[in-house]
Amino acid sequence: MNVESQSEHLKQSKNWYQSLPTEWQNWLNENIENGCDVQKISLILQSHGLSPRADQYLFSDADQLSEQLQNELLDYSLEGLDTDEILEKIKQKNISNHLIIQFLKRVNNNVIFKKLKQVQQQQNKQRWLLQVMGQLNQLNDHIPSTIDCIETPDFETFIERYYSQMRPVILKGGIQHWPALHKWSPDYFAQHFENELVEVQMHREQHQDFEKKSVQLKRIILMQDFVAQIKATKHSNDIYLTANNAAQNKQFMQKISEDLGDFAKAYCQKEIKNRHFLWFGPAGTFTPLHYDLTNNMLAQIYGRKKVTLIPAWQMPYMYNDHWVFSQVSDVAKADLADYPLLEKVTPFECILQPGETLFIPIGWWHSVESLDISISVSFTHFNVNNHFFTEYPQDLIR
Numbered sequence: 001m002n003v004e005s006q007s008e009h010l011k012q013s014k015n016w017y018q019s020l021p022t023e024w025q026n027w028l029n030e031n032i033e034n035g036c037d038v039q040k041i042s043l044i045l046q047s048h049g050l051s052p053r054a055d056q057y058l059f060s061d062a063d064q065l066s067e068q069l070q071n072e073l074l075d076y077s078l079e080g081l082d083t084d085e086i087l088e089k090i091k092q093k094n095i096s097n098h099l100i101i102q103f104l105k106r107v108n109n110n111v112i113f114k115k116l117k118q119v120q121q122q123q124n125k126q127r128w129l130l131q132v133m134g135q136l137n138q139l140n141d142h143i144p145s146t147i148d149c150i151e152t153p154d155f156e157t158f159i160e161r162y163y164s165q166m167r168p169v170i171l172k173g174g175i176q177h178w179p180a181l182h183k184w185s186p187d188y189f190a191q192h193f194e195n196e197l198v199e200v201q202m203h204r205e206q207h208q209d210f211e212k213k214s215v216q217l218k219r220i221i222l223m224q225d226f227v228a229q230i231k232a233t234k235h236s237n238d239i240y241l242t243a244n245n246a247a248q249n250k251q252f253m254q255k256i257s258e259d260l261g262d263f264a265k266a267y268c269q270k271e272i273k274n275r276h277f278l279w280f281g282p283a284g285t286f287t288p289l290h291y292d293l294t295n296n297m298l299a300q301i302y303g304r305k306k307v308t309l310i311p312a313w314q315m316p317y318m319y320n321d322h323w324v325f326s327q328v329s330d331v332a333k334a335d336l337a338d339y340p341l342l343e344k345v346t347p348f349e350c351i352l353q354p355g356e357t358l359f360i361p362i363g364w365w366h367s368v369e370s371l372d373i374s375i376s377v378s379f380t381h382f383n384v385n386n387h388f389f390t391e392y393p394q395d396l397i398r
């Protein structure tokens with residue numbers, strides 16, 4: 001049967017069902033739900049003059065349901081709704097209850113679906129715990145509703161108050177001694193590294209999922225041309241040198257790392273000091289919502305950046321899809337009709353000024369927008385355990 005005749009068939013069955021007196025509709029549903037033999041049901045209906053479409057209704061097959069509807073039914077079932085609740089949810093659709101019940105019975109007896117349901121229930125329990133943690137966290141008056149912005153404390157205080165508590169903070173003064181803060185600018189890079197070939201991300205505006213496509217968008221360009229493009233651009237996300245380009249730009253990064261130093265005193269492991277990442281681009285670059293698999297410092301050298309942060313424990317509302325990304329790239333622009341769970345998230349916004357460093361705790365969702373031409377450096381090598389990445393499910397890594 002082709003799709004049109006299938007839907008005509010479904011419609012006729014539904015019309016027949018709706019033409020029945022309510023007490024017969026209830027009788028029919030009850031018997032179908034109780035698993036009574038459809039042949040017998042058909043005979044009883046006929047003996048009461050309630051055919052001729054009874055058989056068409058009773059012997060339709062749930063395979064005729066559209067894939068979209070099947071997925072919707074599976075989602076409801078995984079959410080834990082029972083048959084009556086599911087029937088109520090889809091009562092507006094022109095589908096006979098019999099088919100829905102038949103479909104749900106079939107999937108509930110399927111061994112793969114049973115396993116899936118077990119896994120889902122496990123996940124629902126963990127989600128519940130995350131929700132409770134988030135609600136309890138909001139009761140704590142000592143946790144401010146904005147991101148703290150403080151003079152960089154000693155490392156122990158930072159660990160006690162922020163790192164170990166997964167609390168973001170803006171730290172002032174930690175990079176005051178970096179020559180980069182006083183030297184770096186677009187002109188400085190153009191003059192001192194004019195003939196350096198660097199890898200950047202390009203044509204980002206042509207691709208909605210530019211971050212997920214970062215490998216395809218890599219291009220090599222002369223530093224002087226890159227800077228010229230940045231300076232000629234008023235506001236654009238099209239071109240950006242990011243951490244994704246770090247491997248290719250290793251030699252360049254080594255050259256400029258002499259302008260960097262430790263963060264404050266005793267924050268970093270000295271032996272891996274060169275593992276910094278550079279972010280350089282025009283006003284308007286946008287890094288979509290994601291979370292990192294390490295604790296991360298984002299040090300602002302030149303220009304300003306707006307960062308939106310969402311607590312890690314709000315993961316269940318974040319529409320996480322591919323790897324560490326969300327279906328939503330910017331929470332401020334998302335349509336709540338499409339993503340209703342976002343109503344529950346509590347974003348924190350901050351503007352990072354040159355000389356300030358934002359501590360982004362592991363798992364915290366963040367998106368970053370450059371408000372000016374911007375140069376930032378990020379790093380992850382703290383003087384304390386930050387190797388949680390190794391325990392991340394390896395099959396989930398790109």
Ligand SMILES: O=C(O)CCC(=O)C(=O)O
Nearest residue numbers: 279287292296298368378
């Ligand atoms: O500065 C940016 O554009 C993004 C920084 C970021 O997301 C990160 O360091 O994880």
